[in-house]
Amino acid sequence: MKTYFRLLSFARPIGRYAIPYVIYTLLAVLFGALNLALLAPLLTTLFGQHENAAAIAKPEHFYDVFKMLNYYSMKINAEHGLFRTLQFVCLTIVVSVLIGNIFRYLSERTMENLRIHTLLNLREAVFNNVMDLHLGYFNEERKGNIIAKIAADVQVVQYTVTGTLQVIFKEPLTLLTYLVMLFIISYKLTLASMVIIPIAGFIISRIVSRLKEQAAAAHTSYGTMISYLEEALGGIKIIKAFNATPYIKKRFHEENLHYSGIMRSMTRRQHMASPVSETLGIVMVSGIVLYGGSLVLSNNGSLNAAAFIAYIALFSQIMRPAKAISTSFSNIHSGLAAGERVLALIDQQSQIKDAPDAKPVHQFREAIRFEQVGFAYNERMVLNHVSLTIPKGKSIALVGPSGAGKSTLMDLIPRFIEPQSGAILIDGQNIGSVTTDSLRALMGIVNQESILFNDTIFNNIAFGKPGATMEEVEAAARIANAHDFILATEQGYQTNIGDKGVKLSGGQRQRICIARAVLNNPPIMLLDEATSALDTESEKMVQDALNNLMKNRTSLVIAHRLSTIQNADHIIVLDNGNIVEQGTHVQLLEQDGLYRKLIEMQTFSAN
Known part of the structure; x- marks a missing residue:
């Protein structure tokens, strides 16, 4: 985490981006959840028993979203008829989706600006420090390795570390919002579904546990490959003069094979996380359909068919932020490994420094x-x-x-x-x-x-x-x-x-x-x-x-x-x-x- 927060420091002034991002994301998530919540009154309007609005008491609490929406849809139905109610519900859904997408766009644009700003600062810090290093450092370090750190590693940091910042706030907030909605519809179903979540988290964490170590090896191997490429292009005349092309090709090929093997192993682990989480999600949905269906069929009043379908729709969406979080944790290892290499270059100290009391010399006299x-x-x-x-x-x-x-x-x-x-x-x-x-x-x-x-x-x-x-x-x-x-x-x-x-x-x-x-x-x-x-x-x-x-x-x-x-x-x-x-x-x-x-x-x- 120390590496992560230090990399994040290059996003300063982060408040310039974080505050609007939090506001836009919060509103986007709320309207996104509301879009699904509107399914309940829509289904009730289409298939429900159209009771008189007077028979339904107005909910006491504003946060009881489903009851509140059902109340107003019934009221409109009683006053203006079923088709008017359907028009009202559909228009409400369209407006809600439009507003939610506007805020989602603003949220993503703000995060992209933060990402670009972070990349600018990080790349500049690396390059400036490299330019300040003493000549002896360049005699001992491969130029290709330095180039790989400034170009490729910084890019990896941009898309993983700052991307994870987005996931850390947005996806948990989305998850929490959906969970609240699910609890409002049926706390029994929600508690039952949460039993499997810790099991899923443990399985996925085991899958991605070695990714950071492999990512570090991959970045080192990539830097070596870039060094071979730089040397080959710079010495192409000598390579051809000494008929050394096969040797140069063989050296590059062996390193390329080594790098590809590491990437293959990493990709296998990363891609395994998605189907595993998806399979676990289907298991959860199947269990919920079975248990929720029994509640609906029992006709005990705790859950009706319209609310149950809305519940299923919401629960299907809850897997998306959960999956994004699991994918982010698998990608963050690569970002942190690249970040450590970049920070090591930033931390490299020049052996040639001006003394604290050094004064300029303006002319040569003796x-x-x-x-x-x-x-x-x-x-x-x-x-x-x-x-x-x-x-x-x-x-x-x-x-x-x-x-x-x-x-x-x-x-x-x-x-x-x-x-x-x-x-x-x-x-x-x-x-x-x-x-x-x-x-x-x-x-x-x-x-x-x-x-x-x-x-x-x-x-x-x-x-x-x-x-x-x-x-x-x-x-x-x-x-x-x-x-x-x-x-x-x-x-x-x-x-x-x-x-x-x-x-x-x-x-x-x-x-x-x-x-x-x-x-x-x-x-x-x-x-x-x-x-x-x-x-x-x-x-x-x-x-x-x-x-x-x-x-x-x-x-x-x-x-x-x-x-x-x-x-x-x-x-x-x-x-x-x-x-x-x-x-x-x-x-x-x-x-x-x-x-x-x-x-x-x-x-x-x-x-």
């Missing part, structure tokens, strides 16, 4: 300093007590073999990850004491992989600056050597570049990324293998763009090729998480150490 910085992935040390200074206006190159710690060192500066020991200072301030947004606003970042979005060229360049003008975007594109090829595209800056920029070449994609990085004119540039994946011609164009980018800026460059780093002001050589050499290109060549070996082998690579 230097970035690493003081005895250490970092490890699990138990593997990646950086071991690293100390270095990156002065303002200087270009610093990071080189070293794969796994040396270059990318990790760079990721520490914008606080994508946190050092486990030591400190990183910007202008003498620990970066943990400044706001993360203001820190990252000082930096432009270009990665080895050109990360672009399925949007126009203009919007991809203006991604970090939504209010950018066309003049500002064009100026950034010129610095990135991208303006000419952009104008040559079909619609210029308004050309859509497709998923991940698939319509552009590798060099063009990278230059768009460089334009995006330079648009805000950041004082610090972080360049992670920006040319390593390009051909020679594209590399020259991108390298020229990078040279433009680094003018009058502080830059930290992870280098793969000699052409990228030989003009750097200072070179840091990393190996096994330690700084083993540093100096200019010429100085390091003279030392005849690791740097010279790397230059000779041309094996600079990213970590």
